[in-house]
Amino acid sequence: MTSYPTSQVVLRAAVLLGPVVAVLTTGPxxxxxxxxxxxxxxxxxxxxxxxxxxQMATGASLAALVWWTITLGDDLTGWVVVAAVxxxxxxxxxxxxxxxxxxxxxxxxxxxxxxRRGSLLLLVVPTAWAVTRLLRGDPEQPGIWVLGVAxxxxxxxxxxxxxxxxxxxxxxx
Amino acid sequence: MTxxxxxxxxxxxxxxxxxxxxxxxVTGSPGLVVIAAPFAVLSAITLxxxxxxxxxxxxxxxxxxxxxxxxxxSRLTVADGDDVEAVTRVxxxxxxxxxxxxxxxxxxxxxxxxxxxxxxxxxxxxxTLGEESVAAYSRWAGFRFGPLRVGGRQVxxxxxxxxxxxxxxxxxxxxxxxxxxxxxxxSGTELAGIRPFQAGDRLRRINWRVSLRTGDxxxxxxxxEEDTGVLLVVDALADDGASGGVDGAASSLDxxxxxxxxxxxxxxxxxxxxxxxxxxRGHEQVGYGAGARHLRRIRDELAGVQVGTGDDRGSGALxxxxxxxxxxxxxxxxxxEQVATVAATLTRRGVAVLVVDTLPPDAEPDAGExxxxxxxALAWRMRRIDRSVLLDRLAAxxxxxxxxxxxxxxxDVLRRLARRAELPRVVTR
Numbered sequence: 395m396t397s398y399p400t401s402q403v404v405l406r407a408a409v410l411l412g413p414v415v416a417v418l419t420t421g422p423x424x425x426x427x428x429x430x431x432x433x434x435x436x437x438x439x440x441x442x443x444x445x446x447x448x449q450m451a452t453g454a455s456l457a458a459l460v461w462w463t464i465t466l467g468d469d470l471t472g473w474v475v476v477a478a479v480x481x482x483x484x485x486x487x488x489x490x491x492x493x494x495x496x497x498x499x500x501x502x503x504x505x506x507x508x509x510r511r512g513s514l515l516l517l518v519v520p521t522a523w524a525v526t527r528l529l530r531g532d533p534e535q536p537g538i539w540v541l542g543v544a545x546x547x548x549x550x551x552x553x554x555x556x557x558x559x560x561x562x563x564x565x566x567x
Numbered sequence: 568m569t570x571x572x573x574x575x576x577x578x579x580x581x582x583x584x585x586x587x588x589x590x591x592x593v594t595g596s597p598g599l600v601v602i603a604a605p606f607a608v609l610s611a612i613t614l615x616x617x618x619x620x621x622x623x624x625x626x627x628x629x630x631x632x633x634x635x636x637x638x639x640x641s642r643l644t645v646a647d648g649d650d651v652e653a654v655t656r657v658x659x660x661x662x663x664x665x666x667x668x669x670x671x672x673x674x675x676x677x678x679x680x681x682x683x684x685x686x687x688x689x690x691x692x693x694x695t696l697g698e699e700s701v702a703a704y705s706r707w708a709g710f711r712f713g714p715l716r717v718g719g720r721q722v723x724x725x726x727x728x729x730x731x732x733x734x735x736x737x738x739x740x741x742x743x744x745x746x747x748x749x750x751x752x753x754s755g756t757e758l759a760g761i762r763p764f765q766a767g768d769r770l771r772r773i774n775w776r777v778s779l780r781t782g783d784x785x786x787x788x789x790x791x792e793e794d795t796g797v798l799l800v801v802d803a804l805a806d807d808g809a810s811g812g813v814d815g816a817a818s819s820l821d822x823x824x825x826x827x828x829x830x831x832x833x834x835x836x837x838x839x840x841x842x843x844x845x846x847x848r849g850h851e852q853v854g855y856g857a858g859a860r861h862l863r864r865i866r867d868e869l870a871g872v873q874v875g876t877g878d879d880r881g882s883g884a885l886x887x888x889x890x891x892x893x894x895x896x897x898x899x900x901x902x903x904e905q906v907a908t909v910a911a912t913l914t915r916r917g918v919a920v921l922v923v924d925t926l927p928p929d930a931e932p933d934a935g936e937x938x939x940x941x942x943x944a945l946a947w948r949m950r951r952i953d954r955s956v957l958l959d960r961l962a963a964x965x966x967x968x969x970x971x972x973x974x975x976x977x978x979d980v981l982r983r984l985a986r987r988a989e990l991p992r993v994v995t996r
Contacts, residue, residue, distance in 0.1 A: 416602075452579040456586060459602060463590045466598045474598040481583070482605050489576035489708050494655040498672035503679055504653055511707070515605045522604035526597040 399499040405491040406443040412484015413439045413454035416477040417461050423473040425465035435461075439484075447492035455481050470527055478519040486512040569715045571618050571650075577709040581610045613709030618650030626656075626718035628686065628697035632867070634725045636813040638667075638687035641697040641718065651677050651703040651712070656684060659698040659719075663690035663812045671699065689812030691726035691824055691870050695719050725866045726828040727813055759788045796840045796855050798889055799827045799865075802899030802906045803847025806874045808930035819900040822925035824869050826971045827898050835862040842893075843868055846906060848875035894919045896977070900926035901968070902950065907957050914966040921980050922961060922968040926954075 398406075417427050417435045435457045442451035462477060490500055490508050587603020590596065623646040630639040641658065645651060658671025667685040675682040686696050698719035703712040761777055764784035772786040806820040817825070831841045835857060843865050845851040851868040853861075889895055895913055899906045901924055913920045932947050958968045967980040 447575050449575055449578065451575070452582050455579065455583050459583065459587055459590070459599070462602060463594055463596060463599060466596050468595055468597070470598050470601075474601050478602045478605060481602060485576070485579060485583075485606070485609075488579070489574075492574070492576060493653065493674045493704065493708070494672055494702075495657060497670055498655070498657070498674060499668070501653075501673070501675045501682075503676050504674060507676065515609055518605040518608050519601060523601045526600055530597055 396497060398496050401500040401505070402491060402496050402498070405487040405500065406446065406496075408487035409446055409451060409484050409491065410436075410439045410443040412480045412482075412487070413442075413451075413458045415480035416455070416458040416484075419473045419477040419480070420462060420465045423465070423469070423471040427461060427465075431457075431461055442488060446488040451484070451488045455485070470523075470530060472523075475519055475523050478523075479516055482512065482515055482519065486515070569713055570621070571705065571710040571712050574704075574708055574711050577610065577613050580606045580613065584608075584610050609707070613707040616706035616709065618705040618710050618712070620647050620650045622646065622648045622651050622703050622712055624654075624701050624703065624713075624715070624717055626697055626699060626701070628718070628720045628722060630722065631720070632723040632725060633688070635688055635691045635727050638685050639696070639722070641684045641686055641699065643681045643683075643699075643701060643717075645677060645681055645703065648677055648703070650705050652706045653677060653704040653708070654681055655702045655704070655714075656682065657700045657714070658684050658686070659695075659700075661694045661696065661698075663692070663810070664688050664694060664696065677703075688722065688724040689814065690810060690821070691724050693721050693723055693871050696722045723867055723870045725870050726824045728825070728829045728832050759790045761785050761787055795834075796842065796893035797830070797834045798842045798844065798855075798893050798895045799831060800895060800897045800899070800906070800909070801827050801843065801845045801847070801869070801872065802897070802901075802903060802925075803845050803849075803872045803874055804903045804906070805900070807900050807902065807932070808927040816929075817927060819925050819927060819930060820872070820874060822927065822971055823898045823900075824872055826923055826925060826976075827896075828866055828869055829973075830896060830898075830977070831865045832862055835859070835865075841865060845869075845872055846903075848873040889913060889918050894921070894981075896920075897922045898925055898971075900924065900930070901954055901958060902926070904957075907961060910961060910966050911964055914961075914964050920966050921977065922958075922966060923976065924958070924968055924970045 413435050414432065417432055420427055435454050438450055438454035438457060442448065442454050444450075458477070458481065462474065466474065486508055490505060493500070493504065584603050584607030587599050588607060591599035591603060624643060625646075626641055626643045628639055628641050633639055643654065643656060645654060653674060653676050655674040656672070658666055660671070665687045667687075671684050671686070673682040673684060684699070688694055688696065696719075699717060700714040701717050702714040704710070705712075761774055762785065764773065764778075764786050768786045772788075774785050774787050777785040801823055803820060803823070806818050808818040809816055810818040810821050827843070831843070834841050838857060840855040840857050841861070842855040843851065843853040845868065849871060851871060853865050853868050856864075895910075895918055897906060897910050897920065899922065901907060901922065910920050910922055932943060932950075962968055969976055969980055
């Protein structure tokens, strides 16, 4: 029987729990998810925990995001911060777990590096929450949403261009 | 051709960031921006650090030859690795090979140096070591290069020398200069007798005490000391019993090969000429020779022993090419009639032959799926009875059979063979 090192077990548990916690946090915010939503997200998250290098985790996280879209409306509850943190932790854990096969222990230096990076990413969450809360009371500017959609589309095009890698040959010595 | 490819993590971050922001804009939910923001930031950082330089990776194993149980290191080199942040190595899993870190799987930051993999073959043979899959990751793990297969080198894993020592002399040495007491008189140190002085005798051989007592000059005579030829016959027709590597249980072939290595080393150090003949698929053969280089050659050949009968050459009568005065040591589990026949034939010809029984006491036959275990046990019991009858008949012919037990295994039988060699006998030719 394949035995997984402790580091991999911890990371995969985080991959499993991240989307599930993100879905469940809509409950304290006022809309408890039905059991089949939790079960579906849990199944996707379990598949992601088993194969962190697959796109199963994307499905689980997107399902949590869609559930938040359905239940949140224009409300800005503090529980959304918890949901975002859970998703980020699950994402970083899955990324770290996918550096190698499940039987490979995670390199401590690599784990420390990603702990630092994850902490920096988590700083974005309360910052974004505070900014949106500050801007929430402002009167809506005409065309702000159209500009936003245009910005997202432009970012998508730029990202697509960036993903096309033009590799350089190695230097000759 | 291998190239940098986006990882699943990058795809996940981009999907969550983009979908979250789009949904926030479409539905007017500012809370979704909070969820999407860290993923959008992560995607942006990762894309900024997208790699463009193709790395070149290669790995090599430090040693081409090493004794079983000892270790070597597989080292990975990464050239043009400016865009590489981390490397993951997953070694292939040949049988009887131990790794450190366990499983041969290791990852690490390139800035800390490429992680090495220590490899230790646990059984003699010629395994391919150092074959592995390597993946390189860019900064922020957005892109992965590989995995690609690199390395792989056939290494000669020499059999560990079993503890062995012998103080017995060869039965009938017939050589030039060595450490075995010959039947011929010569200038050795072993006392042969005292006789009256003859013209040509060396003055330093005069025994003054006897000369004074008898009134005539007497000299001490000694026996010559010669080397001998030792032919090691290794039975590789089958491998009975389970092998657990150098630290575990030994199969019949493990015992055979390690014992052959030990006996060869012992005799080469004594200055004897040693030859090797493998009865098996590879038909490995090494002629008579002495010295460290010759011993190394014998151990190299032993490392390459392959189990099986191979072609039809294995089914006929064996021609061992035994020279006069040689001692033939047959290392075999004695389950093949062919080997027993050749031992009996040589014994009848007056050659000093001794059989080292290398069948482990707890050996079990290796049967395929679907074999009735009771039938198998019965067949194995009958085979062992046949074998014991065969060994008794060999012993009755004058061919001693001893079980391998390390130091002193051959002492008693070699002494008996030496005493018997001094007696007159009739041999068949």
